[in-house]
Amino acid sequence: MRAVKSQTLYWMAITFVLFPVLILLGIYMRSVQAGALPALEGWFYPMMTLHGVGMVGVWYVAAVACAANVLAKYAAPSPAIGRLAIAGTVVGVLLLLACVFLGRFAAGWYFLYPLPFKGEWPAWSAVVFLVSLTVLGATWLVWSLDLLRAIAARYSLGQALGWHYLAGRSDPVLPPAVLIITVSLIASVAALVAGVIMLVLFYLELATGAPNDALLMKNLIFFFGHTLVNLALYLGVALAYEVLPEYAGRPWKTNKVVVISWNAVLAIVLVAYFHHLYMDVVQPGVLLYIGQVASYASAIPAAVVTIFGALLLVYRARMRWNLASILFFLGLAGWAIGGVGAVIDSTISANVRLHNTLWVPAHFHTYMVAGLVFLVVAYFYHVCQEAAAAPERTGYQKLLATLMVLGAYGFFLMFYLSGAYSVPRRFAAYPAELAHGAIYSGIAAAFAALFLLGFVLYLVETGKRWRRALAHAS
Ligand code: HEM
Ligand SMILES: [Cu+2]
Numbered sequence: 001m002r003a004v005k006s007q008t009l010y011w012m013a014i015t016f017v018l019f020p021v022l023i024l025l026g027i028y029m030r031s032v033q034a035g036a037l038p039a040l041e042g043w044f045y046p047m048m049t050l051h052g053v054g055m056v057g058v059w060y061v062a063a064v065a066c067a068a069n070v071l072a073k074y075a076a077p078s079p080a081i082g083r084l085a086i087a088g089t090v091v092g093v094l095l096l097l098a099c100v101f102l103g104r105f106a107a108g109w110y111f112l113y114p115l116p117f118k119g120e121w122p123a124w125s126a127v128v129f130l131v132s133l134t135v136l137g138a139t140w141l142v143w144s145l146d147l148l149r150a151i152a153a154r155y156s157l158g159q160a161l162g163w164h165y166l167a168g169r170s171d172p173v174l175p176p177a178v179l180i181i182t183v184s185l186i187a188s189v190a191a192l193v194a195g196v197i198m199l200v201l202f203y204l205e206l207a208t209g210a211p212n213d214a215l216l217m218k219n220l221i222f223f224f225g226h227t228l229v230n231l232a233l234y235l236g237v238a239l240a241y242e243v244l245p246e247y248a249g250r251p252w253k254t255n256k257v258v259v260i261s262w263n264a265v266l267a268i269v270l271v272a273y274f275h276h277l278y279m280d281v282v283q284p285g286v287l288l289y290i291g292q293v294a295s296y297a298s299a300i301p302a303a304v305v306t307i308f309g310a311l312l313l314v315y316r317a318r319m320r321w322n323l324a325s326i327l328f329f330l331g332l333a334g335w336a337i338g339g340v341g342a343v344i345d346s347t348i349s350a351n352v353r354l355h356n357t358l359w360v361p362a363h364f365h366t367y368m369v370a371g372l373v374f375l376v377v378a379y380f381y382h383v384c385q386e387a388a389a390a391p392e393r394t395g396y397q398k399l400l401a402t403l404m405v406l407g408a409y410g411f412f413l414m415f416y417l418s419g420a421y422s423v424p425r426r427f428a429a430y431p432a433e434l435a436h437g438a439i440y441s442g443i444a445a446a447f448a449a450l451f452l453l454g455f456v457l458y459l460v461e462t463g464k465r466w467r468r469a470l471a472h473a474s
Helices: 002-033 038-074 079-101 123-154 176-208 214-248 256-269 272-277 285-314 323-345 348-354 359-388 394-420 432-473
Strands: none
Touching: 002 038, 002 079, 002 359, 002 432, 038 079, 038 123, 038 176, 038 214, 038 359, 079 123, 123 176, 176 214, 176 256, 214 256, 214 272, 214 285, 214 323, 214 359, 256 285, 272 285, 285 323, 323 348, 323 359, 323 394, 323 432, 359 394, 359 432, 394 432
16 A cells, blocks of 8 residues: 555656646647747657557556555556556657657557558558557556456455445545546546557557558557547546545535446447548447447446536535645546537537547547646545645645646637637648648637646645655655
């Protein structure tokens, strides 16, 4: 338990270093798109790739690390596997940096087949990229399996999924966070196994020269990518279930509705990815309809049940508002707001217009930045503050939260407006017909800088407590 606690502090340090760097890459991209950095335009696509893979990876591991820390209260994750996860992640990140900076690898965060083999970058950089993902994927698979093992040592599968609640029993007591973490880790294993299969197919093609089936590869990559990103968010939500009650002074317990909805999530999350293939006319049509229905359905159990649950928890409660509870609340809101953007985009008749416009980054940045990031940094602060018990400066905390919210939503709004006015995503420079795209980019860069300022203030507030927590832990 102690080892997992100090590992959580190391994961925080990794996140605190990488996130600001990756934000700077985002600001750099918006500046290039605004036409402000013509000399550096050639780096746009390698940096877009690094930003995308880096952000998704950082926030996935940060969320799993928080989940492991929660689990350590109820079960016994292996400290050795925890160390392996840190080491494997560091090696994977170094390989990623090498292929992007030395090889200018630039196939984007989901490196759609066969692009890695067709770009202007040297062949070795594509191989290093695939090896980097293999190291990361294999490490995270082992980590997820160990956390599931720890859960299985304490609960049977049926109990961990809360099925005894459906029969009217509540013994053993299952905290909702453990239920959600179980669901997410099962999805994580499925996603990572699909990722490993896809990587093996890439290697086979490298070895034999025989081409792969592009449609199969696209299904595998989105099953992997969609599922991984989704479950990272669910892990963030699990943290809110675990911690928000402490600030509300009321319990947030597992009940039948919670059990049914999170079991449904497990089924739905695995088929919603079809919404990434609406433009692939060779994909059997029925799967696309399943994708639309599943995308809608996924909003009900998770979001509606959780959001109503959270509102009931807070309603007329004697809330203790500090940086943690504020960010948890904002994080749930951002998750729901981004979800609305996602449901619009997953509607086939709307997707025909919005596909590959900046609407796509608009909605996923909303639930990643204002959802997942807020939830995780809320938890980080909570853990550090618990250990350090330092006096809290409410005014300062409200100020930095305000800066982060204003910066984030201003930045999202520019993406949404661009998407609504048909500006495509992944354009380093906008042609004259899309001159409005460049204007939105410049405004977005300024808002993103505001967000970064807020985050730096957060780091000052949390960093002090982090140091004290580290001193206690060692
Ligand atoms: C908070 C500051 C952030 C800024 C300023 C930022 C900025 C950007 C920009 C400008 C793009 C390129 C959009 C385009 O023209 O297609 C982008 C893409 C992307 N971002 Fe972010 N972002 C931020 C945070 C995040 C976070 C927290 C995540 C995930 C957890 C994330 C994941 C991605 C992904 C996956 C892409 C797509 C890359 C691709 O198309 O291959 N970003 N971001
Ligand atoms: Cu998706």
